[in-house]
Amino acid sequence: xxxxxxxxxxxxxxxxxxxxxxxxxxxxxxxxxxxxxxxxxxxxxxxxxxxxxxxxxxxxxxxxxxxxxxxxxxxxxxxxxxxxxxxxxxxxxxxxxxxxxxxxxxxxxxxxxxxxxxxxxxxxxxxxxxxxxxxxxxxxxxxxxxxxxxxxxxxxxxxxxxxxxxxxxxxxxxxxxxxxxxxxxxxxxxxxxxxxxxxxxxxxxxxxxxxxxxxxxxxxxxxxxxxxxxxx
Numbered sequence: 001x002x003x004x005x006x007x008x009x010x011x012x013x014x015x016x017x018x019x020x021x022x023x024x025x026x027x028x029x030x031x032x033x034x035x036x037x038x039x040x041x042x043x044x045x046x047x048x049x050x051x052x053x054x055x056x057x058x059x060x061x062x063x064x065x066x067x068x069x070x071x072x073x074x075x076x077x078x079x080x081x082x083x084x085x086x087x088x089x090x091x092x093x094x095x096x097x098x099x100x101x102x103x104x105x106x107x108x109x110x111x112x113x114x115x116x117x118x119x120x121x122x123x124x125x126x127x128x129x130x131x132x133x134x135x136x137x138x139x140x141x142x143x144x145x146x147x148x149x150x151x152x153x154x155x156x157x158x159x160x161x162x163x164x165x166x167x168x169x170x171x172x173x174x175x176x177x178x179x180x181x182x183x184x185x186x187x188x189x190x191x192x193x194x195x196x197x198x199x200x201x202x203x204x205x206x207x208x209x210x211x212x213x214x215x216x217x218x219x220x221x222x223x224x225x226x227x228x229x230x231x232x
Contacts, residue, residue: 021053023053023054023055023066023067026066026067027049027050027051027053027054027067028050029067030049030054030067030069030083031046031049031050031087033069034069034083034084035049035083035084035087035088038084038088040084040087040088040091041091042090042091042094042095044095044118045087045090045091045095045114045118046087047117048090048114048115048117048118049083049086049087049114051117052110052113052114052117053142054066054067054080054083054110055067056138056142057074057080057108057109057110057113057138058072058074058080058108059072059073059074059075067083069082069083069084070082071085074107074108074131075130075131076128076130076131077224078107078128078131078224079107079224080107080108080110081107081110081111081170081223085221086110086111086114087114088218088219089111089168089170089191089203090111090114090115090118090168092189092191092205092218093166093168093189093190093191094166094189095115095118095119095166096118096119096165097118097119097120098119098120098165099119099120099121099165099166100119100120100121100122100123100161100164100165101115101119101121101122101123101164101165101166101167101168102122102123102124102125102157102158102161102162102164102166102167102168102180102183103115103122103123103124103125103167103168103169103170104124104125104154104155104157104167104168104169104170104171104180104226105124105125105126105127105154105169105170105171105226106124106125106126106131106132106135106149107126107131107135107170108131108134108135108138109124109134109135109136109138109139109144109147109149111168111170112124112135112139112144112147112149113139113142113144113147115147115168116139116144116146116147119146119165120146121146121147121148122146122147122148123147123148123150123158123161123164124147124148124149124150125149125150125151125152125153125154125157125158126149126150126151126152126154127151127152127153127154127227127228127229128151129151132149132150132151133151135149136149148161153228153229154169154171154226155177155179155180155226155228156177156179157177157179157180157182157183158183159179159183162182162183163183163184163185163186163188164183164184164185164188165185165188165189166184166188166189166190166191167180167183167184167188167189167190167191167192168190168191168192169190169191169192169193169226170223171193171223171224171225171226171227172193172194172195172196172197172198172201172221172222172223172224172225172226173192173193173194173226174194174195174196174197174226175194176190176192176194176204176206176213180192181206181208181213184206184208185208186208186209186210186211187207187208187209188207188208189205189206189207189208190204190205190206190208191203191204191205191206191218192204192206193221193223197225197226198222198224198225199222200220200221200222201220201221201222201223202217202218202219202220202221203217203218203219203220203221204216204217204218205218
C-alpha cells in the first residue's frame with residue numbers, strides 16, 4: 001500500500017531528532033541572577049529575555065560567553081550590550097503589545113529582537129553597513145518579521161514611520177538629537193545614554209509632555225559613541 005506524499009514527508013520529519021535548545025538553562029539563569037535579582041520586574045521583558053537566543057547574535061567564537069554578565073564585541077568597534085542593560089532599557093520604555101518602537105543602533109540585532117518579542121513593530125537604524133545588513137538577515141532568518149532595519153545615520157531617525165510610541169538609543173550621544181525627539185509621539189518615552197564618548201554617561205528617560213521633554217536620570221552607563229556620517 002502506497003502512503004500519500006504528505007504522510008511520507010511527516011514520517012521523514014519525525015525521524016529526525018528535535019534540536020535541543022542547549023542554552024535554555026543558561027538563559028533562565030541569566031534572567032534570574034543577572035536581571036530579576038537587580039530589580040527588573042516587567043514580566044513581558046523577563047519572558048523576552050528568556051526566549052530570545054542571545055548566542056545567535058554574537059560572533060561564533062564568543063557563543064560560549066553569550067549569557068555572561070557583560071557586553072561582548074561584535075566587530076567594527078561595536079558591542080552587544082550587557083543582558084541587564086538590554087532588559088533595563090526595555091523595561092524603561094514601558095513596552096506594550098500595540099506599540100511601535102524606533103531603535104537607533106541595531107548592532108547585531110539583539111535589542112531589536114527583544115523589543116520585537118513584546119511590541120507590535122520595531123524600526124531599527126544602523127550606521128555601520130556590515131552590521132545593518134547582517135542584522136536584517138539574521139532577524140529575518142530567526143523569524144522576527146516585525147522588525148525593519150535601515151542602514152542610515154540614526155541621528156535623523158526614520159521619519160517615514162514616525163511618530164513612535166517609544167525610541168531607544170543604544171549609543172552614547174553628546175545630547176538628545178532633536179530629530180529623534182520630534183519623531184516621538186506625544187506621551188511617548190525615549191531612553192538614551194548622554195555624555196562624553198567612552199567615558200561615564202547618564203542613561204536618561206525622556207517623556208514627551210505638551211511637546212516638551214521631561215527628563216529623568218536613570219543610571220551611569222558607558223556605551224560606544226553615537227557616530228554620524230561625515231557629510232552630516
